[in-house]
Amino acid sequence: MLEILSRDNIYKIHTASLQILEQVGVVFKHKDALKIFEDAGANADYRRELVKIPEHLVKWALNKVPSQVTLLARNPKYNLKLGDGRVHYTNGYGADHVLDFESGQRRDSTLKDLENFTRMADYFDNVEYVYPSIFPKDVPKTVVDRYVYLTLLKNASKHCANSFLSLDGFKDIVRMAEILVGGEEEFIKKSAILDTGASTAPPLKYPEHTTACILENGKYKMPATICSAALAGASGPVTISGTLVQMNAENLAALVLYQIVGPGTPIIYGTIASNMDLKTGIPTYGSPECGLINAAFVQIAHYYNMPFYGTAGIIDSKVPDEQAAFESSENVLLTALAGGDFIHDAVYSILETGLTACYEQFAIGYEIVNRIKRIVKGVGVTDDTIALDIIRDVGVEGSYLKQRSALRHTRKYLLDELWQPAISDRLPRSIWENRGSKTIMQMAREKVKEILETHKPEPLDKDVEARLEAFVREVAKKELSE
């Protein structure tokens, strides 16, 4: 396991974060939240909307948090347990532009794109739960999150994650999940069919609607991802360790509030932090620092015995090129080798730092993550894999492709030991040329075409689907007439 931070340095970051919480505090733009903090023993400054959180309250809250999180899926075979020591991966989130699959031109994203990307996410086995890769622009912003959730449910039977753009959106999506699982009471038992989350408006601040959603989740105790959005050099210190301290303080503050309103709420503890490019003033997520922040933060989450939520694999490049490939590969690999329980944006399909989705890139991301999964699996050592008898059988100057016991041994372990490419080229030149000298982009295009032509997601129950459709139509009618 890769370790970026020593034990002593993790502790140093931990104690520094506690000092920030006690001495500087965190802003929560929500009156009720301030009162709730105060009643629990924090120091609330109502004028500045600021809470200062003592160490004992942080410790109390950390003790409430379970060490594992189970996310439920429409098809139970896709239920996910985070915190079991394995690394899990998912896709990218929220592009509002798309490189058109036919013309290659950049255009506004649509609900149809979301449908396509979700079907691909359903198909790719290394996308273990599904995020909306697209935030479609052809649906009004006030209701888009409901349409997004409906489209996810119709096109994927894995756990579907959404973002709530408002408290009303949060409530509506809970209603939809209730329809999905069979009623209000069922949902209380199965609230992990959804997940929620809070990220900061750094430094050290939670906006009003984020805070409202934290409070609302007290009723349901859905699994919550907490992730600081600090940018080193702009909304966090330029030093990575300083940014880690601030991120951790921000995360702990939200964690305390989640636990006060809903003790035992499962937390996935993580980061969507990175750094700012200080020449252009825009955030960069394909930076090596983003990978380092993720890998280091894995250790901080594990120090508190919580599963980690990472954001590694994002691409700054505008086109699906060499830059895109190395940006994505490096940071996912780094985070995976550090043992990150859950890596969001790993099977990445978006260019331009989250803005422009690219169909081909999704297939390339699939290939990248499959390679990384092989690396993370490591080298198994058993009497059978050490293969002493087989080496003896083949002997000197023999061949593992001739000796029958060796051939059988190869057959037994081949798929376990040797990664198989889906779209990468390894052909001899003559055959590669005969087949049209295809580049990775062409191979990726063919894979995308094949998936979109053939993959049929497991359909929703007809009645459930009709009720969800009716619900979303109703919300849209109401919202848009107002």
Place this chain on the structure above:
Amino acid sequence: MSSDDIFERLRRAVAEGDPEKTEKLTKEALEKGVSPLEALEKGLIKGVREVGERFGKGELFITDLILGGEAMKAGADILKPVMKAEDKGRKLGKVLIGTVKGDIHSIGKNIVATMLESEGFEVHDLGEDIPEEAFVEKVKELKPDVLGLSSLMTMTMPAQKDVIEMLAKEKIRDKVKVLIGGAPTTREWADEIGADGWAGDAVSATKESRKVLGKS
């Protein structure tokens, strides 16, 4: 069990790459009085063709191809003596095959040899790293219909040309059809050095052999 069942089981044993099972089933077939030629064509060859095709499509591994070939061979070795007695005239032709000088790769060449044998060719395998004189010597001795020259490296490809030139020098070039193959080779290369045919993979090697002999 009907003979259709036994053919199907033979096919599957070969397709699954199980030499022991194929051997056992072949013996059973003969005991039951199944025609050896039919057992070969409807069982073993069908199985090995399936392996070859699926390998060509990228669905199977070299290991599967080799084990499939071995399974086919295990069955064929039992059928051959019986068939020789029954069916003398079936031979499609005689093939001499080998990997050229400086090249020690054997897998592709061995697969081609097995495939050719399974199709009904008589195959003589010279082995690997064979100098041109040895090829020419053997051509004179065995008088094969086809000479197969394998090269797996760009570096050793010119050796294929050397063999053809030596055959011409010895005035026996027109006595034998020369097929070349191996990953780096191309049809253009085959034309350039005056070979009679080119086989990019094991499956096309059998097709190409039939073609150059006018038996396709």
